[in-house]
Amino acid sequence: xxxxxxxxxxxxxxxxxxxxxxxxxxxxxxxxxxxxxxxxxxxxxxxxxxxxxxxxxxxxxxxxxxxxxxxxxxxxxxxxxxxxxxxxxxxxxxxxxxxxxxxxxxxxxxxxxxxxxxxxxxxxxxxxxxxxxxxxxxxxxxxxxxxxx
DNA sequence: GCCAACGTTGGC
DNA sequence: GCCAACGTTGGC
Numbered sequence: 001x002x003x004x005x006x007x008x009x010x011x012x013x014x015x016x017x018x019x020x021x022x023x024x025x026x027x028x029x030x031x032x033x034x035x036x037x038x039x040x041x042x043x044x045x046x047x048x049x050x051x052x053x054x055x056x057x058x059x060x061x062x063x064x065x066x067x068x069x070x071x072x073x074x075x076x077x078x079x080x081x082x083x084x085x086x087x088x089x090x091x092x093x094x095x096x097x098x099x100x101x102x103x104x105x106x107x108x109x110x111x112x113x114x115x116x117x118x119x120x121x122x123x124x125x126x127x128x129x130x131x132x133x134x135x136x137x138x139x140x141x142x143x144x145x146x147x148x149x
Numbered sequence: 150g151c152c153a154a155c156g157t158t159g160g161c
Numbered sequence: 162g163c164c165a166a167c168g169t170t171g172g173c
Binding site: 032 | 165166167168
């Protein structure tokens, strides 16, 4: 089983929205590196749900991958904000997975706290200038972050 | 293939 | 709202 972190802007889709929806197709990822991580996901992988572009950025909850990767339907819909005219139906460019709500953390574990952990090793979340919206989390990183809860 | 211009992300 | 960092686009 692999572990991941997926970012979302809580003003658009928060951990509370995921709890309400129970399972959500994680649509709209339009970055090749993030897409490649999505394509390597498997049913049962665990995910940290991270709130970005908000007052207190940080890990807000946990989820689980409940589907194999499959084509993001929005790429073919001209009315979809993530429409991509260059994507070929025979070889879709963009992929998503379904994410199921697992739990909301008792409190948000903030980016500041995560940065202050000195023993995380190489971590895409805290790399300088990082903008990846989907990134891998090692077992050690996962445990060190959740130990802060 | 280079690289300047442009758009987006996301912390602050 | 600002802006640094980065990805993408497109002219050459």
